[in-house]
Amino acid sequence: MGVIRKTKSVEALLNEFNQGQEAISAKQLIEQLDSKFNKTTIYRVLDRLEEDGVLHSFLGKDGLKWYAKCNGCSASKHKDVHPHFQCLKCGKVDCLSINMPIPHIPNRKVEVSQILIQGLCEQCFV
């Protein structure tokens, strides 16, 4: 059902994602905000923000859950789909605004695709 009340935790999380464009893992958010909010709260606020189309989530290379800001999504329609990139050196994850078409696969119906590219990011790639 998404966010209904503008609480401290909602504001704090939105603030984290407004620091930059890169993705943040739930784990990292819990560590950063440990003194201010319970981890249950953080998980629940992230859920609600995702429902609203404010954030989207995906799994990183170790199966951890990552979140990033959505562009042009709403509660009714999540249209901002794209590959993600995880740096093998510094661990940073971000959204790639490139289009990767899924080729036709015989006898199968493709619904979603999640693409995680790994390598060296802009900072780590000399």
Next chain:
Amino acid sequence: MGVIRKTKSVEALLNEFNQGQEAISAKQLIEQLDSKFNKTTIYRVLDRLEEDGVLHSFLGKDGLKWYAKCNGCSASKHKDVHPHFQCLKCGKVDCLSINMPIPHIPNRKVEVSQILIQGLCEQCFV
């Protein structure tokens, strides 16, 4: 260091993967072989078979670890990379023998990519 002794558990696991071509999750293998082997053993044998290039692993949509047979890989070289397909209805996962080139990404060095396509499989897609 891979498999050195041909034990019962190694044989049993290889047998599971020789029933067909589709991927099997560690979880599923543990359930199936529960009466015969300890889960620790299963995780460890899977590790070793992967080291040998007999199996390869990847994460499914829920972050569970899946394994499938390798084609033409060895302990020294894992060359069998490809996308995977997970059926949203029956849960089945298999390897796709299609080539999906990763486009060039400015200022980044691409090392690996994992692609998980989700939809309806051959059996579930009427």
Next chain:
DNA sequence: AATATAATGCAACTAAGTTGCGATAACAAA
């Protein structure tokens, strides 16, 4: 201010996967 209920904190829980260690069983040498 009073009310309704969304949201929070806490503790307990779940479940996939890992670790340490003593016991067992491959396998090769004798």
Next chain:
DNA sequence: TTTGTTATCGCAACTTAGTTGCATTATATT
């Protein structure tokens, strides 16, 4: 076949990301 080495196994205890139930608190509405 017997023996010795050690890879492998089973077990129990652990780790950790994420979830759940419930009593309490805080936000928004009247």
